[in-house]
Amino acid sequence: MATRVLTGMTGRARARRLADGSARESAARAGLTARGVIYLLVGLLALQIAFGGGGGREADRSGALEELAAKPFGSVLLWALGIGLVGMALWRLSEALFGTIGADGRKAKKRLPAAARCVFYGFVAYSVLAFAASPSHGSGGSSDQQSRDVTARVMEVTAGRWLVGAAGVGIVIAGVVIAVQAARRSFRKKLKTGELAPWSRKLVDITGVAGGVARGAVFATAGAFAVRAAVDYDADRAKGLDDTLRSFADTPLGPWLLALVAAGLVLFGVFSFALARWRRV
Secondary structure, three states: OHHHHHHHHHHHHHHHHHHHHHHHHHHHHHHHHHHHHHHHHHHHHHHHHHOOOOOOOOOOHHHHHHHHHOOOOHHHHHHHHHHHHHHHHHHHHHHHHHOOOOOOOOOHHHHHHHHHHHHHHHHHHHHHHHHHHOHHHOOOOOHHHHHHHHHHHHHHOOOHHHHHHHHHHHHHHHHHHHHHHHHOOHHHHHEOHHHOOHHHHHHHHHHHHHHHHHHHHHHHHHHHHHHHHHHHOOHHHOOOHHHHHHHHHHOOOOHHHHHHHHHHHHHHHHHHHHHHHHEOO
């Protein structure tokens, strides 16, 4: 009798773990897909800007949402995108609470970044859902204006200038780490390699490396502008995603560098779709 009771309890516990794992995996894959949509749209908008188009929209999250809203069934797509990003935030929350995959997944060096990602994607999900609920009110302003406003508010507090500079240095370092890890193909460690055919392995490698390097370059450049804002004590020096991308066109390579980075962001969007299919969660 006791054995049957114990077996029943064990079976229910196993079923509960499987259900929890399934919910976590569904949230992760929905979130990665939603992230891919945003990067894909931002990259396409940046490509249009590089070649003289763009329709006046900005190459950032607000521009991507406006682009999506203009499509057939745009409202439905926006709600689906927002819900997917909620899934991403919940997945990162589960990693912060219970650890990530890998031998050192329960260590603080893995769980703290997961907590930061949870907060970030929670904010992004909120902004997308708010836009879906009321597209006429916009998505909270452009990333450029938001960056300037936040920088100005931080600079008003004690040691605010140093805080902005430290944040900028942190973003630069994060961008370099993202690019280096992409170039080293570190993402392979998190893939279901046994399910990858030769063509899919090549797809993941190309999109992961090119997309990750481009994403890292954008992060590092945005961080450098924040550092410059702190050094000059001028909040207007800070740049959001749109102005950061446009700054690549001001280099000696002109719009071709912007086009290259934009193409990389498109590839990162595709890479996110690949992760939604083959990443271990």
